[in-house]
Amino acid sequence: MRRTYGRRGRIGAVLAAAALLAGCKVHAAGPGSGPGVHVDAKAPGRSATPSPTPPKPSPPPYLAPGAQGTKVRELQARLRQIDWFTAYPTGRYDADTTAAVKGFQAKRGLPGTGSTDRTTWRRLLAMTGEPGYFDLYAGGDQPPAKPDPRCLTGRALCISKKNRTLSWVVDGTVRSTVDVRFGSQYTPTRDGVFQVYWKSRHHVSTLYDTPMPYAMFFSGGQAVHYSADFAARGWSGASHGCVNVRDEAKLAALYAQVRKGDKVVVHW
Template sequence: MRRHIAAIRESGPGPATGPTRRRPARGALAAAAVLAVVTGCTAQAADLPSSGADGKPGGSPPVARSSPPAPRPTPTVEPTRQASPDATPERTREKTAEPTPTPSAAPPEVLLARGSQGVKVRRLQARLAQIGWFHTAPTGVYGRLTAAAVEGFQGRRGLPVTGDTDTVTWQRLLGMTTRPTEAELTGKPADKPQPKLDPRCTTGRVMCVSKTSRTLSWVVNGTVRASMDVRFGSEYTPTREGVFSVFLKSKDHVSSLYDTPMPYAMFFSGGQAVHYSSDFAASGYNGASHGCVNVRDRKAVAALFSEVRDGDKVVIHW
């Protein structure tokens, strides 16, 4: 028994009974791994050591050749720009620049206030009268009535309500009014020329509306009983021209199409009517209607509403 064991030790392991798969040499695996990393791909079968048909190595394991490293691109050197001695790089300026404090907006300058007197106050009062905020003849004295008119004007336009006429208030008023005439400055409405009547307005009871003078005249048998400023629709929603008649009066009407109030509405053509407009009173001719004849003097149109009857004529002309 001992002799048999010794013989085995001396002779080494016997021949394999079948094909034996041997592990590749450690150096070969390392070389394959290096090749895989260099090429960026997974190691393929050709990169592993080959074996013979009997399972033994078919020669020395192939030596993996390391791919030479890809040449690094040579950076393109841009020509150096000659900077002026006082020039500072952008990054340096960002770090060293001191933050510039933002100046606070200065309050508007007050031009006229309580106690002011003179022609400038008279012009202010005349312009306020043009848009229905000053209801007496200009006096040239900035008193309680003038301050109240300015406060109303400021509040309607979202300005600080101070009662003083500052630069912002004055510029807004200039944009909504025209230069006062001598008659307006002196408070003599009789000197204001009356609009020329269209021949169709000289008989019967007529609301005679002129697009040229932008006025509505209430005329009874050729006599003008009242006149008021009006505005019309835009070019996309024009006010119709021609001869119509009032077919519906609605004192507290609200538009079902635009959901806006139309007080003292007097309908003459479809959905178009003569009515009071708070927007006209606030914005003047900066805006437009959707086709109606807007009146900005609420008292005047209320008085007109009480006199006009169904069937009265409406003439709209140039």
């Protein structure tokens, strides 16, 4: 009798013949799909689960303990604005700065590392204003001004209102520099070229009844002298027209060198 095959039977016969020739084993496919070839899940070169992606390393802190420079000054000045840092900016990321940053971070729910990462920095920027030049140098140490050309010959007390510094210049060489403070808008320090006409080591103002140690008078009642108020209050105060110095030891050394008749140049 002649055997007949339907369409499904012919396909199965063809696959069986191909399997015998190839030495493969045919398995029945799952419901709703056609026949397929079995692949062992543990075959070489295959992985049942993909390897996890290694985590990216965390970015380094924006500023960390031990750092130095103008950015550290800005950090300290901004922390001073919101009373987390009470000392003057120094530009050195020291123990006091680290403690201030930790306190700021803890108050705002940030990890208290003491290092200023970018999240901490952005939060601080949002809460503070841009520090001015003399906020950054509230404790002094600002770069001295370039000597005025009139200071480059002879012996001169070269005083810059712009940089708030007094440089002792001898024959064009700067020997020393100190921070200075000037008069207010109502009692301004006069600009110009003068001479030291009188020195008074233990002077007391007859007008204001205040001590003016190491006074070196150069224009009327205006003098370079030590100011305890400047030492205590910094830039928040002003003189009555004199040039105040807050470092008594440095001024004492300068007083010993300056002679009557030496030049005084007050400039911007």
